[in-house]
Amino acid sequence: MRELLGEGEFELVVPDGATLVDCWEALRARNRKIDALASATRIARNGRVAALLDERVAEGDEIALLPPVGGG
């Protein structure tokens, strides 16, 4: 993911009241290559995987894009 997007951690600015869907759209606007990851990526907000992407985000939240895991 980091290789595809060419960046790892960064700040994302979204309007007040934005949801995780809005964050994803902001990421797409930043880099359309992210579309290739959409089906396999889970999204976590502040360390918890979001079941629904209509969760609202707040300033300072950590949004993590999680590719399929490979531990062990």
Add this chain to the structure above:
Amino acid sequence: MSLFAIVRDAIDPRTLEAAVWSEACGAVTMFLGVVRERASDGRPVTGLVYEAHEAMALTEFAEIAHEIGQKYPGVRVGIVHRIGELRVGEIAVAVCAASPHRPAAFDACRYAIDEVKARASIWKNERYADGTGEWVSN
């Protein structure tokens, strides 16, 4: 040593065992995941690089252990995963289960490693002899 850890240095299975075992336990099982010399497709591997979302992985380890406590009363487990660069032969993950009797120790150890592989927020980059690498999922 803590029962759940993400570490950057070599894993010592005996330290984990000591943390998990208690005097009530007559059975201890240990699974060690070790870096092997070939990828699943047969390509020679020089090593693996692991990355983790550490806070999430530790929470997931604790959740898995909690589930084991429900499924196998009296069993305690410890889970340690190493991250960073590992060479062939080095231990990437250790899971230890201690129980009064052996059936639950085997079952809990198996459950723990299967769940770690399925859901812990850890990622693996296989490094090949030609200098390239690839992220691989379980």
